[in-house]
Amino acid sequence: xxxxxxxxxxxxxxxxxxxxxxxxxxxxxxxxxxxxxxxxxxxxxxxxxxxxxxxxxxxxxxxxxxxxxxxxxxxxxxxxxxxxxxxxxxxxxxxxxxxxxxxxxxxxxxxxxxxxxxxxxxxxxxxxxxxxxxxxxxxxxxxxxxxxxxxxxxxxxxxxxxxxxxxxxxxxxxxxxxxxxxxxxxxxxxxxxxxxxxxxxxxxxxxxxxxxxxxxxxxxxxxxxxxxxxxxxxxxxxxxxxxxxxxxxxxxxxxxxx
Amino acid sequence: xxxxxxxxxxxxxxxxxxxxxxxxxxxxxxxxxxxxxxxxxxxxxxxxxxxxxxxxxxxxxxxxxxxxxx
Numbered sequence: 001x002x003x004x005x006x007x008x009x010x011x012x013x014x015x016x017x018x019x020x021x022x023x024x025x026x027x028x029x030x031x032x033x034x035x036x037x038x039x040x041x042x043x044x045x046x047x048x049x050x051x052x053x054x055x056x057x058x059x060x061x062x063x064x065x066x067x068x069x070x071x072x073x074x075x076x077x078x079x080x081x082x083x084x085x086x087x088x089x090x091x092x093x094x095x096x097x098x099x100x101x102x103x104x105x106x107x108x109x110x111x112x113x114x115x116x117x118x119x120x121x122x123x124x125x126x127x128x129x130x131x132x133x134x135x136x137x138x139x140x141x142x143x144x145x146x147x148x149x150x151x152x153x154x155x156x157x158x159x160x161x162x163x164x165x166x167x168x169x170x171x172x173x174x175x176x177x178x179x180x181x182x183x184x185x186x187x188x189x190x191x192x193x194x195x196x197x198x199x200x201x202x203x204x205x206x207x208x209x210x211x212x213x214x215x216x217x218x219x220x221x222x223x224x225x226x227x228x229x230x231x232x233x234x235x236x237x238x239x240x241x242x243x244x245x246x247x248x249x250x251x252x253x254x255x256x257x258x
Numbered sequence: 259x260x261x262x263x264x265x266x267x268x269x270x271x272x273x274x275x276x277x278x279x280x281x282x283x284x285x286x287x288x289x290x291x292x293x294x295x296x297x298x299x300x301x302x303x304x305x306x307x308x309x310x311x312x313x314x315x316x317x318x319x320x321x322x323x324x325x326x327x328x
Contacts, residue, residue, distance in 0.1 A: 002279055028322045029318065069309065069310055070311060079318060082319070086297050086316075087293070087294060087323060090290035091294070093286045097279065097283050103271055104270075108270065127324070131324055134326075136321065136323070136325075137321070137326070139321060144328045147303050147326055147328055148303040150326040151299055154324075225321075225322050225324050229323070229324065
Protein backbone atom coordinates (compact mmCIF):
# COMPACT_ATOMS: atom_id res chain seq x y z
CA UNK A 1 0.00 0.00 0.00
CA UNK A 2 2.63 2.52 1.11
CA UNK A 3 4.99 1.51 -1.70
CA UNK A 4 2.17 1.94 -4.19
CA UNK A 5 1.35 5.41 -2.86
CA UNK A 6 5.04 6.37 -2.85
CA UNK A 7 5.45 5.44 -6.52
CA UNK A 8 2.31 7.36 -7.42
CA UNK A 9 3.52 10.38 -5.46
CA UNK A 10 6.77 10.39 -7.38
CA UNK A 11 4.88 10.09 -10.67
CA UNK A 12 2.57 12.94 -9.68
CA UNK A 13 5.67 14.99 -8.82
CA UNK A 14 7.16 14.27 -12.22
CA UNK A 15 3.92 15.28 -13.97
CA UNK A 16 3.75 18.49 -11.91
CA UNK A 17 7.39 19.22 -12.74
CA UNK A 18 6.57 18.90 -16.45
CA UNK A 19 3.81 21.50 -16.06
CA UNK A 20 6.12 23.72 -14.03
CA UNK A 21 8.78 23.36 -16.74
CA UNK A 22 6.45 24.76 -19.41
CA UNK A 23 5.63 27.69 -17.12
CA UNK A 24 9.32 28.21 -16.33
CA UNK A 25 10.24 28.28 -20.00
CA UNK A 26 7.60 30.86 -20.84
CA UNK A 27 7.74 33.09 -17.74
CA UNK A 28 10.93 32.22 -15.87
CA UNK A 29 13.74 31.84 -18.38
CA UNK A 30 13.35 35.32 -19.95
CA UNK A 31 13.91 36.84 -16.48
CA UNK A 32 16.94 34.63 -15.78
CA UNK A 33 18.47 35.61 -19.12
CA UNK A 34 17.77 39.29 -18.52
CA UNK A 35 19.33 39.09 -15.05
CA UNK A 36 22.44 37.40 -16.45
CA UNK A 37 22.67 40.19 -19.02
CA UNK A 38 22.62 42.71 -16.14
CA UNK A 39 25.32 40.70 -14.40
CA UNK A 40 27.52 40.61 -17.49
CA UNK A 41 27.17 44.37 -17.94
CA UNK A 42 28.71 44.63 -14.47
CA UNK A 43 25.51 45.48 -12.60
CA UNK A 44 24.38 43.90 -9.38
CA UNK A 45 26.80 41.55 -7.64
CA UNK A 46 28.93 40.86 -10.67
CA UNK A 47 32.12 40.42 -8.69
CA UNK A 48 33.19 37.50 -10.83
CA UNK A 49 32.46 39.03 -14.21
CA UNK A 50 35.41 40.22 -16.26
CA UNK A 51 36.20 43.86 -15.50
CA UNK A 52 36.67 44.69 -19.16
CA UNK A 53 34.01 43.50 -21.61
CA UNK A 54 35.49 40.85 -23.84
CA UNK A 55 38.29 40.06 -21.42
CA UNK A 56 39.19 36.44 -20.74
CA UNK A 57 36.97 34.59 -18.28
CA UNK A 58 38.44 34.39 -14.79
CA UNK A 59 40.02 31.13 -13.69
CA UNK A 60 37.55 30.55 -10.90
CA UNK A 61 34.32 32.03 -9.64
CA UNK A 62 30.83 32.04 -10.95
CA UNK A 63 30.52 32.36 -14.69
CA UNK A 64 27.35 32.38 -16.72
CA UNK A 65 28.77 32.85 -20.18
CA UNK A 66 29.25 30.01 -22.61
CA UNK A 67 32.85 29.58 -21.46
CA UNK A 68 31.54 28.20 -18.12
CA UNK A 69 31.53 24.49 -17.34
CA UNK A 70 27.88 24.27 -18.47
CA UNK A 71 26.61 26.41 -21.34
CA UNK A 72 23.57 28.67 -21.06
CA UNK A 73 21.78 26.52 -23.64
CA UNK A 74 22.17 23.45 -21.44
CA UNK A 75 21.32 25.35 -18.24
CA UNK A 76 18.07 26.70 -19.63
CA UNK A 77 16.86 23.42 -21.19
CA UNK A 78 18.23 20.06 -19.99
CA UNK A 79 19.57 21.51 -16.75
CA UNK A 80 16.31 23.24 -15.87
CA UNK A 81 14.27 20.16 -16.80
CA UNK A 82 16.53 17.87 -14.75
CA UNK A 83 16.50 20.16 -11.74
CA UNK A 84 12.74 20.53 -11.75
CA UNK A 85 12.20 16.82 -12.48
CA UNK A 86 14.43 15.64 -9.63
CA UNK A 87 12.84 18.18 -7.27
CA UNK A 88 9.33 17.13 -8.36
CA UNK A 89 10.01 13.41 -7.88
CA UNK A 90 11.59 13.97 -4.45
CA UNK A 91 8.88 16.32 -3.22
CA UNK A 92 6.16 14.08 -4.69
CA UNK A 93 7.57 11.13 -2.76
CA UNK A 94 7.61 13.01 0.52
CA UNK A 95 4.12 14.32 -0.24
CA UNK A 96 2.86 10.74 -0.70
CA UNK A 97 4.29 9.73 2.68
CA UNK A 98 2.72 12.69 4.46
CA UNK A 99 -0.53 11.89 2.67
CA UNK A 100 -0.31 8.26 3.78
CA UNK A 101 -0.11 9.47 7.37
CA UNK A 102 -2.77 12.17 7.05
CA UNK A 103 -5.34 10.09 5.17
CA UNK A 104 -8.08 9.09 7.60
CA UNK A 105 -6.53 11.20 10.36
CA UNK A 106 -7.80 14.62 9.23
CA UNK A 107 -11.48 13.84 9.51
CA UNK A 108 -13.49 12.05 6.86
CA UNK A 109 -11.98 13.67 3.75
CA UNK A 110 -11.61 11.36 0.76
CA UNK A 111 -8.33 10.79 -1.04
CA UNK A 112 -8.68 13.66 -3.53
CA UNK A 113 -9.78 16.20 -0.91
CA UNK A 114 -7.02 15.12 1.49
CA UNK A 115 -4.40 15.48 -1.27
CA UNK A 116 -5.71 18.90 -2.33
CA UNK A 117 -5.78 20.22 1.25
CA UNK A 118 -2.30 18.84 1.95
CA UNK A 119 -0.94 20.41 -1.23
CA UNK A 120 -2.40 23.79 -0.27
CA UNK A 121 -0.97 23.48 3.22
CA UNK A 122 2.41 22.38 1.86
CA UNK A 123 2.54 25.28 -0.60
CA UNK A 124 1.88 27.78 2.17
CA UNK A 125 4.22 26.08 4.65
CA UNK A 126 7.27 25.20 2.57
CA UNK A 127 7.05 27.79 -0.20
CA UNK A 128 4.97 30.86 0.59
CA UNK A 129 6.08 31.45 4.19
CA UNK A 130 9.84 31.09 3.50
CA UNK A 131 9.43 33.05 0.23
CA UNK A 132 7.81 36.07 1.91
CA UNK A 133 10.82 36.43 4.21
CA UNK A 134 13.62 35.24 1.94
CA UNK A 135 12.29 35.57 -1.63
CA UNK A 136 13.85 33.92 -4.66
CA UNK A 137 16.61 35.94 -6.28
CA UNK A 138 17.66 36.00 -9.92
CA UNK A 139 21.35 35.90 -10.90
CA UNK A 140 23.26 39.12 -10.03
CA UNK A 141 21.20 39.80 -6.89
CA UNK A 142 22.74 37.56 -4.22
CA UNK A 143 26.20 38.40 -2.90
CA UNK A 144 28.30 35.22 -3.40
CA UNK A 145 30.13 35.97 -0.14
CA UNK A 146 26.95 35.45 1.92
CA UNK A 147 25.68 32.26 0.27
CA UNK A 148 26.27 30.12 3.38
CA UNK A 149 24.41 32.51 5.66
CA UNK A 150 21.49 32.87 3.23
CA UNK A 151 21.24 29.11 2.75
CA UNK A 152 21.18 28.51 6.52
CA UNK A 153 18.54 31.21 7.03
CA UNK A 154 16.36 29.81 4.23
CA UNK A 155 16.65 26.28 5.60
CA UNK A 156 15.94 27.55 9.12
CA UNK A 157 12.74 29.36 8.20
CA UNK A 158 11.63 26.35 6.16
CA UNK A 159 12.09 24.00 9.14
CA UNK A 160 10.47 26.49 11.56
CA UNK A 161 7.49 26.91 9.23
CA UNK A 162 6.97 23.14 8.97
CA UNK A 163 7.22 22.72 12.76
CA UNK A 164 4.73 25.56 13.32
CA UNK A 165 2.34 24.03 10.78
CA UNK A 166 2.52 20.64 12.51
CA UNK A 167 1.86 22.37 15.82
CA UNK A 168 -1.10 24.21 14.29
CA UNK A 169 -2.64 20.96 13.03
CA UNK A 170 -2.15 19.43 16.47
CA UNK A 171 -3.77 22.48 18.07
CA UNK A 172 -6.75 22.28 15.72
CA UNK A 173 -7.27 18.64 16.61
CA UNK A 174 -7.10 19.42 20.33
CA UNK A 175 -9.64 22.25 20.05
CA UNK A 176 -12.03 20.55 17.63
CA UNK A 177 -14.03 18.43 20.15
CA UNK A 178 -14.92 21.47 22.27
CA UNK A 179 -15.23 24.25 19.69
CA UNK A 180 -16.17 22.44 16.51
CA UNK A 181 -13.95 21.71 13.52
CA UNK A 182 -14.52 25.06 11.77
CA UNK A 183 -13.67 27.29 14.73
CA UNK A 184 -10.78 25.07 15.78
CA UNK A 185 -9.30 25.23 12.26
CA UNK A 186 -9.70 29.01 12.09
CA UNK A 187 -8.09 29.48 15.48
CA UNK A 188 -5.16 27.19 14.62
CA UNK A 189 -4.64 29.02 11.30
CA UNK A 190 -4.63 32.34 13.13
CA UNK A 191 -2.13 31.01 15.67
CA UNK A 192 0.10 29.86 12.79
CA UNK A 193 -0.06 33.29 11.11
CA UNK A 194 0.76 35.10 14.36
CA UNK A 195 3.67 32.72 15.06
CA UNK A 196 5.01 33.24 11.52
CA UNK A 197 4.76 37.02 11.98
CA UNK A 198 6.82 36.77 15.18
CA UNK A 199 9.42 34.65 13.35
CA UNK A 200 9.55 37.21 10.53
CA UNK A 201 10.28 39.99 13.00
CA UNK A 202 12.90 38.00 14.91
CA UNK A 203 14.85 36.60 11.96
CA UNK A 204 17.42 38.83 10.24
CA UNK A 205 16.49 40.56 6.99
CA UNK A 206 18.52 39.85 3.87
CA UNK A 207 18.56 42.64 1.30
CA UNK A 208 21.36 42.38 -1.22
CA UNK A 209 19.62 43.91 -4.20
CA UNK A 210 22.07 46.31 -5.82
CA UNK A 211 20.69 49.82 -6.43
CA UNK A 212 21.21 49.46 -10.18
CA UNK A 213 19.32 46.17 -10.52
CA UNK A 214 16.02 46.78 -12.42
CA UNK A 215 13.09 46.63 -9.99
CA UNK A 216 10.64 45.43 -12.65
CA UNK A 217 12.93 42.53 -13.56
CA UNK A 218 13.23 41.51 -9.90
CA UNK A 219 9.44 41.60 -9.57
CA UNK A 220 8.89 39.53 -12.73
CA UNK A 221 11.46 36.96 -11.64
CA UNK A 222 9.97 36.56 -8.17
CA UNK A 223 6.42 36.32 -9.49
CA UNK A 224 7.59 33.70 -12.00
CA UNK A 225 9.29 31.76 -9.21
CA UNK A 226 6.19 31.86 -7.01
CA UNK A 227 3.92 30.96 -9.94
CA UNK A 228 6.10 28.01 -10.86
CA UNK A 229 5.96 26.71 -7.29
CA UNK A 230 2.18 27.18 -7.24
CA UNK A 231 1.91 25.04 -10.37
CA UNK A 232 4.27 22.46 -8.91
CA UNK A 233 2.25 22.08 -5.71
CA UNK A 234 -1.22 22.23 -7.22
CA UNK A 235 -0.07 19.73 -9.84
CA UNK A 236 1.20 17.33 -7.17
CA UNK A 237 -1.96 17.69 -5.08
CA UNK A 238 -4.46 17.26 -7.89
CA UNK A 239 -2.66 14.53 -9.87
CA UNK A 240 -1.74 12.55 -6.76
CA UNK A 241 -5.32 12.79 -5.46
CA UNK A 242 -6.63 11.02 -8.55
CA UNK A 243 -3.85 8.41 -8.52
CA UNK A 244 -4.22 7.75 -4.78
CA UNK A 245 -7.96 7.36 -4.92
CA UNK A 246 -7.55 4.41 -7.28
CA UNK A 247 -5.37 2.67 -4.69
CA UNK A 248 -7.45 3.52 -1.64
CA UNK A 249 -10.99 3.05 -2.90
CA UNK A 250 -11.98 -0.60 -2.97
CA UNK A 251 -13.42 -1.48 -6.35
CA UNK A 252 -16.51 -3.00 -4.72
CA UNK A 253 -17.48 0.33 -3.18
CA UNK A 254 -17.69 1.97 -6.59
CA UNK A 255 -20.15 -0.57 -7.97
CA UNK A 256 -23.79 -0.08 -6.96
CA UNK A 257 -24.65 -3.71 -6.17
CA UNK A 258 -21.56 -5.87 -6.15
CA UNK B 259 -35.01 11.67 13.37
CA UNK B 260 -33.59 8.76 11.44
CA UNK B 261 -30.05 9.03 10.20
CA UNK B 262 -29.65 9.52 6.47
CA UNK B 263 -28.32 6.49 4.67
CA UNK B 264 -24.57 6.63 4.09
CA UNK B 265 -23.90 6.65 0.36
CA UNK B 266 -21.92 3.63 -0.77
CA UNK B 267 -19.65 5.66 -3.03
CA UNK B 268 -18.04 7.40 -0.02
CA UNK B 269 -16.19 4.75 1.98
CA UNK B 270 -14.84 5.72 5.39
CA UNK B 271 -11.08 6.43 5.03
CA UNK B 272 -9.01 3.65 6.62
CA UNK B 273 -5.88 4.85 8.42
CA UNK B 274 -2.57 3.31 7.42
CA UNK B 275 -0.80 2.10 10.60
CA UNK B 276 2.31 4.08 11.58
CA UNK B 277 4.45 0.94 11.87
CA UNK B 278 3.68 0.22 8.21
CA UNK B 279 4.64 3.78 7.26
CA UNK B 280 7.84 4.13 9.25
CA UNK B 281 10.27 2.05 7.15
CA UNK B 282 9.12 3.72 3.94
CA UNK B 283 9.32 7.15 5.50
CA UNK B 284 12.93 6.60 6.57
CA UNK B 285 13.96 5.03 3.27
CA UNK B 286 12.26 7.49 0.92
CA UNK B 287 12.71 10.46 3.22
CA UNK B 288 16.49 10.15 3.24
CA UNK B 289 16.54 9.58 -0.53
CA UNK B 290 14.31 12.57 -1.19
CA UNK B 291 16.32 14.87 1.07
CA UNK B 292 19.50 13.84 -0.76
CA UNK B 293 17.90 14.63 -4.12
CA UNK B 294 16.59 18.00 -2.93
CA UNK B 295 20.03 18.76 -1.50
CA UNK B 296 21.68 18.20 -4.87
CA UNK B 297 19.15 20.39 -6.68
CA UNK B 298 19.02 23.05 -3.96
CA UNK B 299 22.37 23.44 -2.25
CA UNK B 300 25.28 21.29 -3.57
CA UNK B 301 28.29 23.36 -4.69
CA UNK B 302 26.62 26.45 -3.27
CA UNK B 303 26.79 26.84 0.49
CA UNK B 304 28.39 23.41 0.88
CA UNK B 305 30.20 21.13 -1.52
CA UNK B 306 30.48 17.33 -1.49
CA UNK B 307 31.75 17.08 -5.04
CA UNK B 308 34.55 19.38 -6.19
CA UNK B 309 34.05 21.73 -9.10
CA UNK B 310 30.92 23.59 -10.11
CA UNK B 311 29.29 21.28 -12.68
CA UNK B 312 26.34 20.24 -10.48
CA UNK B 313 25.71 23.86 -9.48
CA UNK B 314 25.92 25.11 -13.06
CA UNK B 315 23.80 22.27 -14.47
CA UNK B 316 20.82 22.84 -12.14
CA UNK B 317 21.54 26.61 -11.98
CA UNK B 318 18.28 27.87 -13.50
CA UNK B 319 16.09 25.42 -11.59
CA UNK B 320 17.80 26.41 -8.33
CA UNK B 321 17.15 30.11 -8.96
CA UNK B 322 13.54 29.63 -10.01
CA UNK B 323 12.70 27.17 -7.22
CA UNK B 324 13.75 29.89 -4.77
CA UNK B 325 16.88 28.33 -3.27
CA UNK B 326 19.76 30.71 -2.56
CA UNK B 327 22.04 29.95 -5.52
CA UNK B 328 25.11 32.17 -5.27
